[in-house]
Amino acid sequence: MEYFAELFLGGLTRGSIYALIALGYTMVYGIIGLINFAHGEIYMIGAFTALIVASVLTLQGWNHIAILVIASIVAVIYSSAYGYTAEKLAYKPLRRAPRLSALISAIGLSLFLQNYVLLAQTSDFLPFPSLIPEFKFNEPYEHIISSSEIVILTATTIVMVVLTFLIKFTKIGKAMRATAQDRNMAMLLGVDVDKVISITFIIGSATAALGGVLIASHIGQINFYIGFIAGIKAFVAAVLGGIGSIPGAVLGSLVLGWTESFFTGYVSSDYEDVFAFLFLVFILIFRPAGLLGRSETEKV
Amino acid sequence: MKIRLGKLVFTVFIGISIIFMFSGNSPAEDTIKLGVAGAHSGDLASYGLPTVNAAELVVRDINAKGGVLGKKVEILAEDDACKPEVATNTATKLLSQKVDVVLGHICSGATNAALGIYKDSKIVAMSPSATNPELTQSGDYPNFFRTIASDDAQAKLEVDFALNTLKVKKIAVLHDKGDYGKGLAEFAKQFLEKDKRATVVLFEGITPGAVDYSAVVQKIKRSDAEAVIFGGYHPEASKIVTQMRKKKMKTLFISDDGVKDDTFIKVAKQYAEGVYATGPKDVSKNPMAIAANEAHKRAYGKDPGAFYLNAYSAALALLNAIEKAGSTDYDAVVKALRTEYVETPLGKIRFDKKGDATGVGFSVFQVQNGEYVELK
Numbered sequence: 062m063e064y065f066a067e068l069f070l071g072g073l074t075r076g077s078i079y080a081l082i083a084l085g086y087t088m089v090y091g092i093i094g095l096i097n098f099a100h101g102e103i104y105m106i107g108a109f110t111a112l113i114v115a116s117v118l119t120l121q122g123w124n125h126i127a128i129l130v131i132a133s134i135v136a137v138i139y140s141s142a143y144g145y146t147a148e149k150l151a152y153k154p155l156r157r158a159p160r161l162s163a164l165i166s167a168i169g170l171s172l173f174l175q176n177y178v179l180l181a182q183t184s185d186f187l188p189f190p191s192l193i194p195e196f197k198f199n200e201p202y203e204h205i206i207s208s209s210e211i212v213i214l215t216a217t218t219i220v221m222v223v224l225t226f227l228i229k230f231t232k233i234g235k236a237m238r239a240t241a242q243d244r245n246m247a248m249l250l251g252v253d254v255d256k257v258i259s260i261t262f263i264i265g266s267a268t269a270a271l272g273g274v275l276i277a278s279h280i281g282q283i284n285f286y287i288g289f290i291a292g293i294k295a296f297v298a299a300v301l302g303g304i305g306s307i308p309g310a311v312l313g314s315l316v317l318g319w320t321e322s323f324f325t326g327y328v329s330s331d332y333e334d335v336f337a338f339l340f341l342v343f344i345l346i347f348r349p350a351g352l353l354g355r356s357e358t359e360k361v
Numbered sequence: 362m363k364i365r366l367g368k369l370v371f372t373v374f375i376g377i378s379i380i381f382m383f384s385g386n387s388p389a390e391d392t393i394k395l396g397v398a399g400a401h402s403g404d405l406a407s408y409g410l411p412t413v414n415a416a417e418l419v420v421r422d423i424n425a426k427g428g429v430l431g432k433k434v435e436i437l438a439e440d441d442a443c444k445p446e447v448a449t450n451t452a453t454k455l456l457s458q459k460v461d462v463v464l465g466h467i468c469s470g471a472t473n474a475a476l477g478i479y480k481d482s483k484i485v486a487m488s489p490s491a492t493n494p495e496l497t498q499s500g501d502y503p504n505f506f507r508t509i510a511s512d513d514a515q516a517k518l519e520v521d522f523a524l525n526t527l528k529v530k531k532i533a534v535l536h537d538k539g540d541y542g543k544g545l546a547e548f549a550k551q552f553l554e555k556d557k558r559a560t561v562v563l564f565e566g567i568t569p570g571a572v573d574y575s576a577v578v579q580k581i582k583r584s585d586a587e588a589v590i591f592g593g594y595h596p597e598a599s600k601i602v603t604q605m606r607k608k609k610m611k612t613l614f615i616s617d618d619g620v621k622d623d624t625f626i627k628v629a630k631q632y633a634e635g636v637y638a639t640g641p642k643d644v645s646k647n648p649m650a651i652a653a654n655e656a657h658k659r660a661y662g663k664d665p666g667a668f669y670l671n672a673y674s675a676a677l678a679l680l681n682a683i684e685k686a687g688s689t690d691y692d693a694v695v696k697a698l699r700t701e702y703v704e705t706p707l708g709k710i711r712f713d714k715k716g717d718a719t720g721v722g723f724s725v726f727q728v729q730n731g732e733y734v735e736l737k
Contacts, residue, residue, distance in 0.1 A: 071575035078572050186596050188628040204609040282628040290570045325576035331566040
């Protein structure tokens with residue numbers, strides 16, 4: 062039973078790591094119907110920015126919490142600028158083009174950013190300082206769930222709630238939903254669609270950057286390639302939960318995390334990925350739109 | 362003008378014939394013929410050419426001191442491009458040139474293909490770089506020797522260290538599913554099962570690059586393993602070690618030269634303390650190694666390439682064996698290789714019955730105070 066609980070917690074944290082990345086993924090897809098393959102790279106750039114800022118601040122002798130907050134803020138701002146620019150350069154000119162063109166552009170952008178960081182920074186693994194302090198109250202339970210895992214879980218929940226609130230109850234959220242439903246009609250009714258899309262990218266990039274800082278600080282190492290692997294897993298999680306749905310991304314991520322954790326724990330980690338993807342296929346056979354996705358009827 | 366052209370043609374003709382006269386294997390002059398076979402062209406040339414350089418430098422030194430058994434040593438370099446099908450031709454060609462001993466080949470596949478031919482003609486071959494365990498362990502090629510440790514040497518060392526020095530009873534063997542890591546882990550498992558002093562309580566492949574390994578770490582904890590033997594590289598190793606230590610597990614961690622990398626210590630920080638890793642023996646302080654590297658820099662104007670010191674040692678060992686044997690007779694040379702120690706840049710070596718050099722290869726290192734320290 063204890064073993065089960067440990068695997069459950071392990072799967073939960075792994076799932077919430079995926080969720081933190083999957084949230085931005087699913088949001089961009091939900092609003093403009095684009096699979097933003099460069100999302101993982103924004104996550105990676107966020108982590109790199111935080112590493113640079115944190116290294117400088119550590120040399121200046123700042124305290125832990127201040128470093129964490131400032132590094133996160135800088136990473137979020139910097140990555141959002143990246144997301145905003147990427148949208149303007151790589152996706153906006155293709156808005157009228159077939160969907161496939163934008164997808165190829167996204168893959169190209171992802172490769173470009175990866176190699177840019179590889180050349181501008183390094184191909185080595187870099188140690189990432191553990192910015193998240195170990196909480197006093199958690200000391201007796203540290204071997205069950207670590208402080209950084211608690212922070213990641215909390216952050217995922219907060220981001221999920223805030224995004225849901227934003228989309229459901231604010232003016233910009235209304236504009237986003239309108240854009241998602243029918244871009245042309247929204248434009249006719251005076252919604253500034255370009256601005257809405259830009260804001261969507263900025264929010265998506267901000268969540269990715271936040272994820273980058275927290276996850277890198279939990280894992281303790283980064284290199285230029287982390288965004289790709291994390292991005293693929295988060296994408297799978299988003300599809301599993303129903304792409305476009307915010308709670309769906311979280312549920313899908315948790316299901317994926319638990320699947321991997323339990324399969325590794327009770328069967329074998331050799332086929333962890335194989336099993337995770339088999340499970341994905343199985344769910345999509347019965348629920349093609351994902352766990353919480355709504356299947357849309359296309360008008361012909 | 363006409364006369365001058367005629368003279369020129371004549372001079373060139375004479376010149377060319379002189380070159381031919383000297384370069385031909387004149388039967389009058391008796392030499393020891395050292396064949397050097399390996400990849401000298403193509404994309405793997407960087408593995409083979411340092412061996413040619415090493416042979417040239419060794420032969421130059423030995424000839425300057427009067428040669429071997431009073432005869433000059435001559436190098437016959439032949440290219441096999443690391444291809445098994447070419448290597449058989451290379452071997453035949455060397456034999457037709459009446460080679461006495463062969464330094465080579467470089468790649469395991471090519472070496473394997475050529476060895477049968479040398480064996481039939483009773484020629485000793487010594488590779489500076491072929492690491493396939495079967496080459497020596499199968500016992501098929503008593504004429505084969507090498508100055509590099511075989512692929513399973515690290516696994517053997519890790520297992521011996523765990524059983525003899527650490528005296529652990531339960532071992533978990535993990536790998537990263539890659540060629541290198543999985544190969545090593547499978548050797549380690551084989552050795553452990555053969556030895557029977559310890560049980561393998563867990564044998565698993567992990568997914569490289571995964572965001573965390575908490576499930577695998579829980580599994581190690583549940584298996585009650587006293588030590589983990591991990592085959593793979595430092596990014597995964599540092600994540601596993603960090604998570605084990607964060608979960609307050611004291612399980613020993615033993616790994617390979619993919620982990621014996623300073624990045625591992627940089628990334629795993631305080632959690633790296635006490636981790637064991639095998640790695641190539643440190644020869645940088647050996648005076649002969651320093652001299653050999655210096656000689657290369659003087660002669661070729663750059664740092665030596667791959668397997669240079671292994672090749673240098675192999676050339677020394679071969680020529681020393683001929684000298685000690687008193688002839689180039691096959692049985693006498695083989696006996697000398699197995700019994701006579703020789704000082705080389707890799708240390709004082711001789712060869713065991715199977716043909717592996719003793720005292721060459723890997724040693725165990727441990728992270729102590731933030732750096733790898735060689736355990737004696």
